[in-house]
Amino acid sequence: MLRTHTCGELRREHAGVQVRLAGWLQHRRDFGGVLFIVLRDRYGEVQVTFRPENKELFDLAYTLRGQDVIGVMGTVVMRPPDAINPRMATGEIEVVAEELKIFSRSDVPPFPIEDEITAMEDTRLKYRYLDLRRPM
Numbered sequence: 001m002l003r004t005h006t007c008g009e010l011r012r013e014h015a016g017v018q019v020r021l022a023g024w025l026q027h028r029r030d031f032g033g034v035l036f037i038v039l040r041d042r043y044g045e046v047q048v049t050f051r052p053e054n055k056e057l058f059d060l061a062y063t064l065r066g067q068d069v070i071g072v073m074g075t076v077v078m079r080p081p082d083a084i085n086p087r088m089a090t091g092e093i094e095v096v097a098e099e100l101k102i103f104s105r106s107d108v109p110p111f112p113i114e115d116e117i118t119a120m121e122d123t124r125l126k127y128r129y130l131d132l133r134r135p136m
Contacts, residue, residue, distance in 0.1 A: 001071040001101050008044015012092045014076040019095060021046065022071040022103070024113070024133070025064050035061050036094075039072060047085075047094040048072050060100055067106035067113060073099035 004020045023041035030036075035050040035058060050061040064070065074095040085091030110126075111119035113133050124131045 001073065001099075003071070006043035007039055007041045007046040008089060010046050010076055010090050010093055010095070012078060015078050015093060017076050018073065018098075019076055020071065020073045021048070021095065023069070024106075025066055025068045025070060026113070028064060028066070030062075037061070037064065039070070039095075044089055046090045047079075047088070048074065048097050049094050050097050050100075054098075057097060057100055060102075061097065064102070065106060065108075067109055068102060069104040069106070071101040071103060072097050 001020055001022065003022045005014070007021055007023050010019065021039055021041070023039045026038040026040040026045060028035065028037045033052050037048050037050070038045050039048050050058050052058050072095065074097040076093050077096055079085075079092060079094050109130055110123055111117050111130070113130060115134060117124075117134070
């Protein structure tokens with residue numbers, strides 16, 4: 001699955017466009033049977049939605065863990081006005097998943113891949129390849 005767009009470039013102009021994305025799973029949330037993930041690559045983040053209507057896809061997405069490397073094909077849709085996230089550059093849209101490919105499962109990282117971390121410097125140096133992936 002080759003990507004057609006990067007995670008950070010999607011905007012409202014892309015609504016209705018079918019896209020293929022690849023990246024790391026940053027966060028996963030389950031809200032009332034709908035699964036939301038934040039997919040991240042070096043260019044940004046985008047929210048991907050998995051709906052229970054496609055049970056096989058939903059069940060596969062439910063097995064995902066943080067930092068798994070995945071590819072997603074889906075359609076860009078506008079978020080409802082009450083779900084817009086002004087803290088994300090892509091906060092006006094989300095991708096409704098139609099296909100999911102797991103490229104690599106991740107072990108539990110030694111520290112969160114986030115802006116602010118509390119890991120000791122020697123741990124960050126030992127796992128420098130992970131520390132460099134932090135969004136900063």
